[in-house]
Amino acid sequence: MKHSKRYLESAQKVDPAKAYSVDEAVQLLKSFKSTKFDETVEIAFHLGVDPKKPDQAVRGTLSLPKGIGRTLRVVVFAEGEVAAKAKAAGAVEAGGQELIDRVAGGWMDFDVAIATPAMMRQVGRLGRVLGPKGLMPSPKSGTVTDDVEAAVREFSAGKLEYRADAGGNVHAPVGKKSFAPEDLKANIEAFIERIRQTKPASAKGRYILGVSVSTSMGPGIRLAVS
Incomplete structure (x- = not known):
């Protein structure tokens, strides 16, 4: 090189x-x-x-x-009012099956993915897409949560x-x-x-x-x- x-x-x-x-x-x-x-x-x-x-x-x-000197781009897999709250908290995108289909189709313009526990069965289908990039939501990392507003604010601010x-x-x-x-x-x-x-x-x-x-x-x- x-x-x-x-x-x-x-x-x-x-x-x-x-x-x-x-x-x-x-x-x-x-x-x-x-x-x-x-x-x-x-x-x-x-x-x-x-x-x-x-x-x-x-x-x-x-x-x-x-x-870390920059704002991280966060997406949230959630539905209804929870998705709306995630967007209000600063998520670049928030939604259910439509967002899952978009990511499955190749859209990856984000740094962190968060999901509610109720969405994980559907989000699990994205394992082959998100897993290799270290973006699969996980309870251990705080990216599977019902408190999406707090999670969006923390990760957007640079939580690693x-x-x-x-x-x-x-x-x-x-x-x-x-x-x-x-x-x-x-x-x-x-x-x-x-x-x-x-x-x-x-x-x-x-x-x-x-x-x-x-x-x-x-x-x-x-x-x-x-």
Whole structure:
């Protein structure tokens, strides 16, 4: 893969053999040359878990203290008055079978999907569409609920759903490059602490095998995290 000149210039500032403190990593990120858009700052964890084992699944939700720098697009699978309340709360779309058919047909212009428990039998048919993208509503993540108004407000404001993939990796945004250094630091530290808190009881040995942060178009920076 051929990298851009900007990427290579940024990579020269990073020592791949070094694990940086959060403060050092944030300063490095801020020193990278800017692109024409405000890049997302992302965090990546490699965890010592076996996601194939149900008791070692790592997943949850988190509202970062400084937000993620954008409003998430939320859809709600609900009917009647509940759908109307979801729209009023900020959902980009809300509805029943008509919305299900639209998504089944390929419309995916949203970041979060929420459903009422009563709709899950029908929504379950979208598993092949939503599942691979991590968008399937789930009670564990708070996206299957009767209180759709509160859920829409929380997720629109940037509440994140995270989960370890088949390789034990977790990826998520933690802000924008334009954020103040102290705000990026607060978000990064909050995410690390949440991952620590969600260590499965059955996971043996080292849990956090590696953590790195990067901008959308920049190199990864390893963090010193035990």
